Structure formats: structure tokens, C-alpha cells
Amino acid sequence: MKPAQFDYVVPSTVEAAVEALVAANGEGKVLAGGQSLMPLLNFRMARPTVLVDLNRIEGLSYIEDRGDRIAIGALTRHRELEHSPLIAAKLPVIAAAMRHVAHLAIRNRGTIGGSLSHADPAAELPMLATFYDAEILVQGPSGRRRITPKEFFVDALTNCLEPEEIVVEVAFPILKQDGWAFEEVARRFGDFALASIAVSVLRGPSGLAAARVAVMGVADTPRRLKEAEEELIALELDDRMPDRFSEIVVAQVSPNDDLHASADYRRHLLAQLAKRALQTALAMRG
Numbered sequence: 001m002k003p004a005q006f007d008y009v010v011p012s013t014v015e016a017a018v019e020a021l022v023a024a025n026g027e028g029k030v031l032a033g034g035q036s037l038m039p040l041l042n043f044r045m046a047r048p049t050v051l052v053d054l055n056r057i058e059g060l061s062y063i064e065d066r067g068d069r070i071a072i073g074a075l076t077r078h079r080e081l082e083h084s085p086l087i088a089a090k091l092p093v094i095a096a097a098m099r100h101v102a103h104l105a106i107r108n109r110g111t112i113g114g115s116l117s118h119a120d121p122a123a124e125l126p127m128l129a130t131f132y133d134a135e136i137l138v139q140g141p142s143g144r145r146r147i148t149p150k151e152f153f154v155d156a157l158t159n160c161l162e163p164e165e166i167v168v169e170v171a172f173p174i175l176k177q178d179g180w181a182f183e184e185v186a187r188r189f190g191d192f193a194l195a196s197i198a199v200s201v202l203r204g205p206s207g208l209a210a211a212r213v214a215v216m217g218v219a220d221t222p223r224r225l226k227e228a229e230e231e232l233i234a235l236e237l238d239d240r241m242p243d244r245f246s247e248i249v250v251a252q253v254s255p256n257d258d259l260h261a262s263a264d265y266r267r268h269l270l271a272q273l274a275k276r277a278l279q280t281a282l283a284m285r286g
Contacts, residue, residue, distance in 0.1 A: 003041035024050040032114035074113025113167040122192035127222035131214035140165035153221040179281035183273040195269040218255040246275040
């Protein structure tokens, strides 16, 4: 199939892009990498009257160290995150996860802003934003505002953006950790995840001083499991910890049956991934 007819606008500034979206009266769509949008257009599941192409806007593709966080421009491609030495050093969970994002051709074109805006509950970048508690900076007619992932991801394929707003930057805090892991299962390499988990830990004098846990593929949005983090910190640091952590994680999710997997199968997958992830994180030493 071919897309329905639309007007095509190529602004050179974010302000001009926002103006084009305002003029579209809610009927505009933003084009960044196009890896999610183009199939929707071709199947006519999206029928915008105006397509606003951001790719000629300078200054929206970057990875910057800002001391306590790493700021990433919305037009930064997946492959840049995958191969960035700064990301590997400061945000290693992202570096590990990017190898699971679709296929090479898609990683070459797909952008962080586009992936977050698409809000697929089985995509890696929304989960990573949730795991790191990233700050999502968006711009609209009234200026810029900062949004947390919990606010941003409303439902499956649904975000909180107004029709005239555009994601311009995502800032990821640098975690204090001495161990981390990312685990994912998909039917085939490059497919969307059936279940996935990210874990980081920081050892204290007698156990864990801090922990962070996020999951995807088991709810309509990515989830950070704060109760699981608290329970993990309270556990005794011994050989039984990974098994007990696995039980804690599974008790806090309620996946649905769908055409890809049953709820029970997703819980089983997540249990195994949680155990493996914690084992990997605990085996690290800084």
C-alpha cells in the first residue's frame, strides 16, 4: 500500500517545526528516523495531513557529558548509542541493550526521540528511560518542559505529548553502581522483546546499598519495580539471593496473554531473566 496524501514540511529549526505542527491543527506527524512511522503511513494506520521532517534541524544529534548525567539529542541514532565510548563508560546498560534493538538497518536510521515518542511497550529505549529515570525535554508553542518517564508513557503506543510538542533531548542520570546487567528474550534476534529486565546494584559494607530494577514486555508500559528494589536491598547477600530476587520480580508483574506469548510464559521468562541478571550484576566488581 501507499500512504494517504499529505503535505511535507522540512523546517530548519525546532521553532519552525512546532509552528508547522500548530498550523496542522492536530493532524500533523513528526518524521525523525521513520522506522515506526513509515510502516504506519504505508498501511494507512496513520493519516496525517502534514508530515514535519526534523532531519535538517541542526543541533539535535549529540551525546554530551554534563557531569552527573549524559544528555542525548532527540535525533541521535541508535547506532551512535551502540558504539559511543561515553555511553559504554557512563551508561553501560544502554550500551548493552542497544545490541538488541531491531536490526542494523533500523539502528542506522532510528532515533532516540522517535523511539520514545512511539512508546512501544516492548521496545528497549522506553524501558531504558524508565530504568534510569531519565528527564525528557520537549518543546511546544509555550516553550520547553521536562517530563519524567512515568508521566511520558501513558499506555501502549501512547505518550503524554500534546500534538504540537516535539522531544528535543533526553538526559540520563549516571548511576552509582558496581554491577549491572541487561537481559532480553525475543523469538528471533531483532524482534520485539517477549520479556526483558535491567538491573544495577551497589554494594555496601554488609549487603547491597542500592539497587535499580526495570522490566518491559510484561505490561502496557515499561515499569520500574521500586518495591523489588527495596526488597532486594533487604535480602542477605548470599547464594540464594538471585533465586529470591526472581520470585520478588515475578510477584510484582501481571502480564496479559497476547498473540506472541501467554501471561504464564512471560512470567516464566522474566523469572529466569531476573535470576540471570542479578547473578551477572553481582559477579562484577565495579
